[in-house]
Amino acid sequence: xxxxxVTGLGVVAPNGVxxxxxxxxxxxxxxxxxxxxxxxxxxxxxxLGGVVTGFDAENHLPSRLLPQTDRMTRFALAAADWAVAxxxxxxxxxxxxxLGVSTAxxxxxxxxxxxxxxHLCADGPSHVSVYQSFAWFYAVNSGQISIRHDMRGPIxxxxxxxxxxxxxxxHARRSVRKGAPLVLTGGMDSALxxxxxxxxxxxxxxxxxxxxxxxxxxxxxKANGHVPGEGGAILTVEDGxxxxxxxxxxxxxxxxxxxxxDPSPGSGRPGNLRRAVRAALADAGVGPDxxxxxxxxxxxxxxxxxxxxxxIVDLFGPRGVPxxxxxxxxxxxxxxxxxxxxxTALLALRDKVIPPTVNVVxxxxxxxxxxxxxxxxxxxxxxxxxxxxxxxxxxVRAP
Amino acid sequence: MSQSxxxxxxxxxxxxxxxxxxxxxxxxxxxxxxxxxxxDLGYDSLALLEASSAVERRFGISLPEEEVxxxxxxxxxxxxxxxxxxxxR
Amino acid sequence: MNQxxxxxxxxxxxxxxxxxxxAFWERIVAGTPMTRLITAFDSTDFRSRIAAxxxxxxxxxxxxxxxxxxxxxxxxxxxxxxxxxxxDSGLVVDRDDAHRVGVSLGTAVGATLRLxxxxxxxxxxGRDWLVDHRxxxxxxxxxxxxxxxxxxxxxxxGAEGPNAVVSAGCTSGIDAVGHAWDLIRDGSxxxxxxxxxDAPIAPITVACFDAIKATSNTNDDPGTAARPFDRTRNGFxxxxxxxxxxxxxxxxxxxxxxxxxxxxxxxxxRGNAFHMTGLxxxxxxxxxxxxxxxxTARIPATAIDYVNAHGTxxxxxxxxxxxxxxxxxxxxxxxxxxxxxxxxxxxxxGAVGAIEVAASxxxxxxxxxxxxxxxxxxxxxxxxxxxxxxxxQRKLSTVLTVGSGFGGFQSAMVLAAPxxxxx
Numbered sequence: 001x002x003x004x005x006v007t008g009l010g011v012v013a014p015n016g017v018x019x020x021x022x023x024x025x026x027x028x029x030x031x032x033x034x035x036x037x038x039x040x041x042x043x044x045x046x047x048l049g050g051v052v053t054g055f056d057a058e059n060h061l062p063s064r065l066l067p068q069t070d071r072m073t074r075f076a077l078a079a080a081d082w083a084v085a086x087x088x089x090x091x092x093x094x095x096x097x098x099l100g101v102s103t104a105x106x107x108x109x110x111x112x113x114x115x116x117x118x119h120l121c122a123d124g125p126s127h128v129s130v131y132q133s134f135a136w137f138y139a140v141n142s143g144q145i146s147i148r149h150d151m152r153g154p155i156x157x158x159x160x161x162x163x164x165x166x167x168x169x170x171h172a173r174r175s176v177r178k179g180a181p182l183v184l185t186g187g188m189d190s191a192l193x194x195x196x197x198x199x200x201x202x203x204x205x206x207x208x209x210x211x212x213x214x215x216x217x218x219x220x221x222k223a224n225g226h227v228p229g230e231g232g233a234i235l236t237v238e239d240g241x242x243x244x245x246x247x248x249x250x251x252x253x254x255x256x257x258x259x260x261x262d263p264s265p266g267s268g269r270p271g272n273l274r275r276a277v278r279a280a281l282a283d284a285g286v287g288p289d290x291x292x293x294x295x296x297x298x299x300x301x302x303x304x305x306x307x308x309x310x311x312i313v314d315l316f317g318p319r320g321v322p323x324x325x326x327x328x329x330x331x332x333x334x335x336x337x338x339x340x341x342x343x344t345a346l347l348a349l350r351d352k353v354i355p356p357t358v359n360v361v362x363x364x365x366x367x368x369x370x371x372x373x374x375x376x377x378x379x380x381x382x383x384x385x386x387x388x389x390x391x392x393x394x395x396v397r398a399p
Numbered sequence: 400m401s402q403s404x405x406x407x408x409x410x411x412x413x414x415x416x417x418x419x420x421x422x423x424x425x426x427x428x429x430x431x432x433x434x435x436x437x438x439d440l441g442y443d444s445l446a447l448l449e450a451s452s453a454v455e456r457r458f459g460i461s462l463p464e465e466e467v468x469x470x471x472x473x474x475x476x477x478x479x480x481x482x483x484x485x486x487x488r
Numbered sequence: 489m490n491q492x493x494x495x496x497x498x499x500x501x502x503x504x505x506x507x508x509x510x511a512f513w514e515r516i517v518a519g520t521p522m523t524r525l526i527t528a529f530d531s532t533d534f535r536s537r538i539a540a541x542x543x544x545x546x547x548x549x550x551x552x553x554x555x556x557x558x559x560x561x562x563x564x565x566x567x568x569x570x571x572x573x574x575x576d577s578g579l580v581v582d583r584d585d586a587h588r589v590g591v592s593l594g595t596a597v598g599a600t601l602r603l604x605x606x607x608x609x610x611x612x613x614g615r616d617w618l619v620d621h622r623x624x625x626x627x628x629x630x631x632x633x634x635x636x637x638x639x640x641x642x643x644x645x646g647a648e649g650p651n652a653v654v655s656a657g658c659t660s661g662i663d664a665v666g667h668a669w670d671l672i673r674d675g676s677x678x679x680x681x682x683x684x685x686d687a688p689i690a691p692i693t694v695a696c697f698d699a700i701k702a703t704s705n706t707n708d709d710p711g712t713a714a715r716p717f718d719r720t721r722n723g724f725x726x727x728x729x730x731x732x733x734x735x736x737x738x739x740x741x742x743x744x745x746x747x748x749x750x751x752x753x754x755x756x757x758r759g760n761a762f763h764m765t766g767l768x769x770x771x772x773x774x775x776x777x778x779x780x781x782x783x784t785a786r787i788p789a790t791a792i793d794y795v796n797a798h799g800t801x802x803x804x805x806x807x808x809x810x811x812x813x814x815x816x817x818x819x820x821x822x823x824x825x826x827x828x829x830x831x832x833x834x835x836x837x838g839a840v841g842a843i844e845v846a847a848s849x850x851x852x853x854x855x856x857x858x859x860x861x862x863x864x865x866x867x868x869x870x871x872x873x874x875x876x877x878x879x880x881q882r883k884l885s886t887v888l889t890v891g892s893g894f895g896g897f898q899s900a901m902v903l904a905a906p907x908x909x910x911x
Binding site: 144167202387 | 535587610613614615621625628631638646650657660670694695698756757759760893
């Protein structure tokens with residue numbers, strides 16, 4: 001079976017716009033969590049967020065795309081451009097029908113949707129924009145990316161709460177295996193708008209702390225929920241043979257993947273994260289001892305943290321593998337989190353350094369990486385979990 | 400009786416830019432802009448619908464769908480809108 | 489490589505005029521349009537005031553007051569269809585096999601009804617941009633992220649394998665079934681609860697289609713509003729509903745002696761990279777999807793006995809789809825029946841693709857081509873056989889169903905009769 005390799009990274013993250021800036025900030029342990037300043041959050045119980053700064057959509061997108069795009073689509077289009085540029089693709093060697101797109105979104109263009117709901121309710125149906133017919137829906141990023149890059153191959157969109165980003169990368173790998181030489185993939189979300197924040201708060205998952213250093217503390221005894229962030233990553237995934245033939249720079253291989261779902265909450269039965277991790281490692285053909293770092297889901301919720309820590313300890317032994325959660329610097333990015341962690345894992349493998357987790361004093365028997373640490377192994381495991389029981393695990397391997 | 404409102408080509412360009420973003424630069428003198436196909440300015444059928452809907456709301460007129468669908472240039476859009484504006488005034 | 493084969497062993501449908509697969513099938517064969525003036529809300533101020541609605545009483549389907557309170561209509565549809573499909577298939581998921589059963593649920597607009605309803609509450613009918621989160625209620629997050637519906641389906645089915653919502657706009661239904669087919673073929677799972685659901689008949693949805701003039705405004709005669717392939721057609725009519733299928737690896741189905749409706753032989757999706765709402769008139773990407781699906785199926789175009797069309801009743805789609813069929817099937821496109829069931833059940837956005845996969849499987853089961861209702865006036869530019877008004881008895885071994893949607897999504901799926909499976 002052909003391999004699927006990553007050759008280009010496009011990142012929009014709260015602590016860095018562009019893969020280079022993001023990676024430098026992450027290694028420095030620079031957190032972007034702060035009070036949300038996109039609107040007045042005074043009356044909300046959760047006021048902190050990982051807001052993307054330094055992203056000026058006018059500088060990245062043609063003017064005519066602005067009225068028809070939500071913030072998260074602007075992020076996705078810019079990140080797709082950067083991934084394509086990074087991959088240094090020679091389009092003359094490819095036909096449009098070769099090129100696919102698979103993205104994930106958890107909540108679509110939610111701020112755009114709120115604006116049009118306001119037009120509808122306050123002014124009447126004739127005030128609703130023509131662009132409401134697609135700008136808010138979950139499929140919009142795959143559609144807009146495919147149009148912008150003339151990609152007419154296999155196309156897909158997945159939603160699986162905060163695990164969906166990894167599922168989209170797996171979808172891309174499947175398209176590559178079926179014959180597409182190149183697929184743009186990843187996830188992007190931004191719901192830091194008034195109605196979006198209300199929806200996030202209703203989940204009960206958000207921290208209500210006001211001190212950015214004490215708000216999102218996964219695996220910490222003081223864990224009290226998470227901080228929402230915005231952004232994500234778009235990657236170019238290519239057929240390994242094709243990438244080698246064209247002499248592409250390869251960050252690494254999407255070597256293994258698996259997804260499971262937990263039993264219903266009332267069943268009293270254990271979750272299925274362990275099964276997902278085992279199956280992903282088996283899919284990659286690697287044993288636990290070959291894994292050099294785990295990028296944890298790091299929910300910041302005591303029960304979810306304990307469940308994840310138990311799986312890691314069970315499979316790798318007590319303090320048996322370095323574990324990190326750079327998302328402590330960005331907040332949780334929903335569908336963007338998994339792809340950003342995959343990008344981070346690939347950069348870690350490239351530079352042989354594990355990025356840190358900030359602010360956390362680790363409980364459980366985890367070897368949590370609190371300062372950048374050398375990475376000698378060539379395999380990283382990325383975990384992403386969604387509310388209600390979505391579990392995805394993805395294994396990347398250095399070239 | 401108020402002077403009837405007439406929308407000029409620059410007026411229409413402003414409305415389109417607000418609704419659908421700035422036009423593509425085209426190689427045409429200002430006085431010829433009205434004859435440049437909207438498609439060459441980068442405006443598709445959705446841009447036209449969004450702009451005509453904005454005009455309808457702003458001036459309280461109704462533009463027949465079938466006629467909007469036939470519009471291909473700024474001059475045609477201007478004629479359609481100004482005809483309606485003249486009728487209501 | 490010996491590819492694993494995937495069969496349909498259970499069908500559940502919630503559709504306008506057809507609650508339950510059997511009622512649905514009878515309705516589309518009779519070709520009685522279920523389109524009517526919208527009853528879900530006061531549509532006075534809207535351009536298009538028509539929809540195909542389900543007269544669905546969740547209490548009748550055993551949902552508790554609590555569940556009806558917390559679940560969006562689209563989730564209730566999906567759960568109802570899931571129960572029927574599992575019962576039809578005789579499937580009870582054993583705890584030890586739960587990880588070999590996954591869920592793939594399509595939806596285009598998720599919990600739109602509840603998102604709009606809650607928005608009205610938290611914003612005081614659109615007056616406040618800074619909404620009052622205290623009025624949101626505890627379930628808003630579940631409406632905000634539509635994979636909550638796939639979670640509900642998994643819990644109902646006892647499925648603990650891979651689980652996701654597939655949300656590719658109006659091809660979501662085919663794509664969700666196609667995603668499930670992929671996962672069984674590549675060995676990730678042995679069974680999938682696969683289908684799609686949408687309940688989009690809300691003011692915001694109707695208003696956005698009003699804005700782009702995509703929907704029919706034949707408000708004075710709702711029953712004739714959806715007229716695909718008819719030269720008087722003037723847009724689609726919104727619908728709602730769900731179809732869920734039990735998809736199963738062939739050996740698994742045989743081991744438990746399950747009834748096999750059809751085998752899914754091929755599937756493909758393609759982007760048209762053209763326009764978010766527009767279609768290239770030559771239909772080349774839909775044609776590419778069809779050819780790719782046929783290639784995977786290793787079935788020649790000439791073997792197709794019936795095409796279940798997208799047939800939305802927009803001028804653009806009629807032309808696009810006709811060109812795509814000619815481009816992919818060649819002269820055979822002129823020789824086979826093509827029909828759209830949307831005049832009967834409306835266009836339920838992401839759900840309809842799965843409903844049409846169900847219709848295709850049932851067409852194979854009963855050897856009947858459902859008709860295109862409301863087709864009275866042939867269009868000179870459309871010169872294929874669109875099966876006007878009357879169903880046809882015909883031996884159906886291989887059926888193609890296609891879909892097309894905003895974002896440029898084009899999808900195709902090939903189904904074959906179980907006799908061919910046995911061979």
